[in-house]
Amino acid sequence: MTFIIEIDDSLETPLYAQIKLSVISGIKTGKLKPGDVLLSSRELAKALGINYHTVNKAYDLLVQEGFLIRDKKKRTFVNEWASGEDSRFLKRWEDLEKNLIEEAKARGITNLRILNIVREALGSS
Amino acid sequence: MIQYLIRVADSSIIILLLAYINFIMPSLTPRSVQFGVRIPPDRIVDPSLISIRKRFRIYVTATSGAMLASNLMVSIVSGSTGFSALFILLEIIAMWAVYLDARKHLRHVKITERWTHGYTQKIPAVINPERPAAVRMLLYFVMPLAVIIATAALAVREYPYLHQFLPVKFSGSDPVEFAHKTVQLVLTPVYSQLIFLGIYAVLVFVLCRVKVVPEYPDLDRSLTVQRHYRFSVIFALSVLLTMVELDFMLSGMAQWEIIPGIFTEFSVIPSVVGLVLVVAIVSRMRYSIAIPLNTESAGAKRIMNRDDDAFWKAGMIYYNRDDPSLIVPKRFGIGYTVNYGNPFIKIAIFIIMASTTLFAIRLMAW
Numbered sequence: 001m002t003f004i005i006e007i008d009d010s011l012e013t014p015l016y017a018q019i020k021l022s023v024i025s026g027i028k029t030g031k032l033k034p035g036d037v038l039l040s041s042r043e044l045a046k047a048l049g050i051n052y053h054t055v056n057k058a059y060d061l062l063v064q065e066g067f068l069i070r071d072k073k074k075r076t077f078v079n080e081w082a083s084g085e086d087s088r089f090l091k092r093w094e095d096l097e098k099n100l101i102e103e104a105k106a107r108g109i110t111n112l113r114i115l116n117i118v119r120e121a122l123g124s125s
Numbered sequence: 126m127i128q129y130l131i132r133v134a135d136s137s138i139i140i141l142l143l144a145y146i147n148f149i150m151p152s153l154t155p156r157s158v159q160f161g162v163r164i165p166p167d168r169i170v171d172p173s174l175i176s177i178r179k180r181f182r183i184y185v186t187a188t189s190g191a192m193l194a195s196n197l198m199v200s201i202v203s204g205s206t207g208f209s210a211l212f213i214l215l216e217i218i219a220m221w222a223v224y225l226d227a228r229k230h231l232r233h234v235k236i237t238e239r240w241t242h243g244y245t246q247k248i249p250a251v252i253n254p255e256r257p258a259a260v261r262m263l264l265y266f267v268m269p270l271a272v273i274i275a276t277a278a279l280a281v282r283e284y285p286y287l288h289q290f291l292p293v294k295f296s297g298s299d300p301v302e303f304a305h306k307t308v309q310l311v312l313t314p315v316y317s318q319l320i321f322l323g324i325y326a327v328l329v330f331v332l333c334r335v336k337v338v339p340e341y342p343d344l345d346r347s348l349t350v351q352r353h354y355r356f357s358v359i360f361a362l363s364v365l366l367t368m369v370e371l372d373f374m375l376s377g378m379a380q381w382e383i384i385p386g387i388f389t390e391f392s393v394i395p396s397v398v399g400l401v402l403v404v405a406i407v408s409r410m411r412y413s414i415a416i417p418l419n420t421e422s423a424g425a426k427r428i429m430n431r432d433d434d435a436f437w438k439a440g441m442i443y444y445n446r447d448d449p450s451l452i453v454p455k456r457f458g459i460g461y462t463v464n465y466g467n468p469f470i471k472i473a474i475f476i477i478m479a480s481t482t483l484f485a486i487r488l489m490a491w
Contacts, residue, residue: 002251002254002255002345002348003251003252003253004249004250004251004252004339004344004345004348005249005250005252006247006248006249007247007248008245008246008247008248009248009431010245022252023252026252032252032253036253037253038252038253039251039252039253039254042449044250044252045448045449046336046448046449046450047250047251047252047336047337047338048248048250049248049433049436049445049447049448049450050248050447050448051447051449052449
């Protein structure tokens with residue numbers, strides 16, 4: 001099954017972040033399966049008509065976060081553990097979440113508001 | 126006389142083919158790109174677009190009719206086909222002019238009526254494309270390879286019985302130039318066939334790697350259509366190559382005196398037949414692309430492909446510095462073009478221009 005990613009260059013979200021989110025969404029919905037070979041950074045940049053470095057940045061982040069892996073031939077795959085629970089990922093995600101909550105509290109956002117935002121996000125995904 | 130009639134027929138067929146290709150071109154190009162202008166899904170059956178398309182077809186028919194009549198008239202009056210190339214060139218230029226006129230009108234309507242207003246513009250791309258199976262790709266080489274093997278087998282079988290001097294040039298059925306028999310000379314048609322096979326292999330390789338652009342509103346269906354279109358082009362080129370290989374086989378058979386020399390005059394017929402077949406095969410695709418679209422549902426999501434008109438200078442030249450692609454599908458027309466914004470293409474153009482200039486200067490110095 002082929003998976004189509006969609007990016008919008010008029011949005012404030014950087015293109016690399018949109019690519020990253022699209023790949024994660026593909027893994028979440030099962031359209032990208034563990035072991036699936038993805039286009040190389042250069043090929044995907046060609047397909048989207050955007051700069052190679054933008055795609056490379058997204059791929060690097062996805063590799064760092066364990067969603068993708070690169071082999072010696074520089075091929076990029078969906079990681080076998082991409083859709084499963086990963087303790088490293090969980091730790092990083094908890095840290096990130098704590099930072100975000102601290103930031104929100106510093107700006108005066110109440111616990112209830114934060115909870116509602118999280119509930120909304122969980123409900124929409 | 127036969128020679129003259131064949132040449133008149135050949136040039137007339139080429140003029141008619143050009144006219145036919147241009148006539149059906151609006152149906153061959155993607156629905157979301159009409160006359161090189163990106164349009165939203167709900168405007169595909171817009172009355173302004175239909176009227177521009179109709180006018181384009183009237184102009185194409187009128188221009189081609191004029192060129193065909195002029196070609197026939199000048200050929201009959203002068204008794205020569207020397208002007209045919211000029212009429213073919215004039216037709217190509219006229220077709221460009223007609224296309225640019227249609228593009229100008231469509232762009233004007235698109236901007237003044239704010240067609241893209243309220244649309245979210247996105248760039249879609251397949252991240253895990255299916256690669257074509259190697260066995261399937263090899264099948265496209267079977268026909269031309271069979272002709273090459275047959276030609277080589279004939280050359281090997283005939284070699285011991287050939288005269289010491291072989292005809293290399295004919296005038297009608299009479300040989301006018303001879304050369305000493307060598308293995309290299311006898312195998313010349315086979316070498317030529319192999320060169321064309323090599324060119325075809327490179328083309329197939331490039332075609333399999335050219336980017337595919339999914340189109341809104343139905344991304345998956347647009348991919349299927351483009352995949353079929355690509356394989357149709359590869360198959361059509363395989364048919365054309367087979368015909369060109371047959372040309373070489375006929376020329377070889379005339380040289381080896383298996384058939385009379387007069388057949389060299391007819392040796393271009395397979396290529397012309399191949400060209401007609403290519404147009405027939407590729408134009409079949411228009412039916413799948415031209416399936417009526419429910420414009421209400423097409424426009425309901427208010428999503429369209431990014432408006433990339435600005436990257437197409439004069440609707441023909443693709444210039445996008447950010448796009449690393451070297452080759453991209455043509456905006457209007459069958460085939461592919463290059464990205465002039467890519468540094469490699471700039472260097473390649475510079476090298477070609479510099480070497481052509483140097484060659485011209487060298488020629489003038491002689």
